[in-house]
Amino acid sequence: MERNYTTQMDAAKRGILTPEIKTVAEKENMSTEELMELVAKGVVAIPANKNHKTLSPEGIGQGLRTKINVNLGISRDAADMDLELEKVRTAINMKAEAIMDLSNYGKTHEMRKKILEISTAMLGTVPVYDTIGYCEKKLKDITKDDFLRVVRQHAEDGVDFMTIHAGINRATAQKVKDNRRRMNIVSRGGALLFAWMEMTGNENPFYEYYDEVLDIFREYDVTISLGDACRPGCIDDATDPAQISELIVLGELTRRAWKKDVQVMVEGPGHMALNEIAANMIAEKRICSGAPFYVLGPLVTDVAPGYDHITSAIGGAVAAANGADFLCYVTPAEHLRLPDLDDMREGIIASKIAAHAADIAKGVKGAREWDNKMSDARREIDWDKMFELALDPEKPKAYRASSVPREENTCTMCGEQCAVKNMNKILGGEDIGI
Template structure:
């Protein structure tokens, strides 16, 4: 039986190779997974032209996935440096990489990325439009917008961020409700500018079926972007954000009618006490579609540490239903991240994702923690390092400060609770002063 997309196959009762791989990696019955894909509650972004892909599922009942942003810009256009980041991100087991390139040889970088990446690849075609045509934004035609989307699809990217919910109604809502930080989405702000300069409707909203044609042809997952995501905690959960979210819910239904897989993108910056309600609202308004969040960053005052503000919000968001977390690095708001920034961002977001998986009761999530706890009780340092989310840093810390007694560390020494409890419970004596033990 023929099928066009993963959702089409699922609705026809077909279990695809991609579904089998995802079900096995998630310890889930494949028919249960197929049913979730058919409903749109799980997406398996897998472009037909991405041959190196190891498929991943995003959505209800699955492990929380993480995304790493990479790409070349006008100020930093070294493809080799970005490819080095790609290799490290894959080694660190990122499930997705978004190529946010906006200058220079973007097609060359994208093609190399798709060729080597086992992780799913996402892009924001809007970033590529100006450089692709070497034309000012105002002069880009509707046809040219769609040609860039199709080029990305042909190149094999698995999902594209399209800000189709920023229609004229959303813009009018934005204009009536003032914000501190206006529109902080890069793609959303460019699209807003094009609409205002040309006094036109959003082409991706006006010709949404044309977008779906491309997605259906390549099995390209549509990541409906949040142009009006809050860029400060003061702007969170406001009229603009919710208005756009309502439009995204309507577009989700239209996409599903065409068997096109959908992911919804979300905030942004947001106070901790608003996160739970936002996750529940998104799932309700967007019919249970997978939710992809940037952060949310829970305070605006920590530049240089926004991987931490983001991890706090991400852990809470995912525990209440977000399915996909975009990493944030210490360089957020400041510069293009370097390799070390990227590593710190990946570790932070992986901590958030795993913490949420424990809270959500994902199969096997807490087992990892239990193994680490047993290794600590046994004072088995090598096993602790092997189990660690980031093996490099704990090894480095241990090496930098060697204890006198191998079964302790330089903080507690012979007062180590694990060491002494093990001795007492096994019937042995302990001493804290003598040097013979």
């Protein structure tokens, strides 16, 4: 059936019920009318490229469940495409809502094509990573047309959202030079564009030719994820002049995108002390007119390499409880190496815990009911039901099987002194037998 709209936002503004809006409304237990209004305002995005045929769409934003993203992709030092595709399948099985292919080496087009053939999750990319290999040029020799050609290729392939670092213009870059940071710029895309501007003397092409970028996004119904090139890479750099000045630019770019019916997400920190997170979330939502906020972490301490899935989950829960809508997972391998499958699983679980904890705090419809069902199963000492309701059923099953109690309705920690069992008995008029 031929589309009579350009993007999900265009359809929502004109009162057209798209299949994607209908599906997301059902997933979120929300009326299509309410969801359509949120999409029309831009406070909810439904990333859904018209060429991604296997997609099961999800909504990101106000009033919806907090979603999580899984990063993967090949690099020069870790170019096993089969392993990365196994990560894709694992992420989908673990119900991650989004996957970002951050491949920056070799046959990136083939990698994207294979992901899009199998992925029901939305797919994101960062085209600037791909430009050097795609164009077979040195960074300083890449032109504005080269950058836009790669963006168009990703859109044609079916990518649902792309990170575009348009906020680091020459004025923002000067803020970085004038206010030296402990960790400088840690965004890969941001550092590449900063270097390109320094080497060429030109304005960031994604900022200077932003309208041309938006035209491509509108044509394919791609959601723009406005990258935070100046996100803090350590807690000491958080909420500094570069981060805040870039955020102001991102707010302006958000409203320009909406005028062209292009859906927007805004990316955020980074590393940040616990006590700064809530204020940052409020500032982002205010400056960017309520656009969905996509955060990497934030990691709340810098001293836990090997455990950064935990530092990220702490920050992610606080961020999402205070307004963030989309969490990019962090694995135990962060800052150390490309994550393997086990790292990825740990990162997904940590992020899903953070997202769900935040949904309870935000009062998202149905979030607390899941916990109440688990509590009922625990009171009834119904192990099978507990496993069924668990976020990761396999791990509790394995723990239970590894240490079998004498009595089935207890565990090996409390045994016959189990408070739950004994309260059930005494309130039922029975002797607890000890």
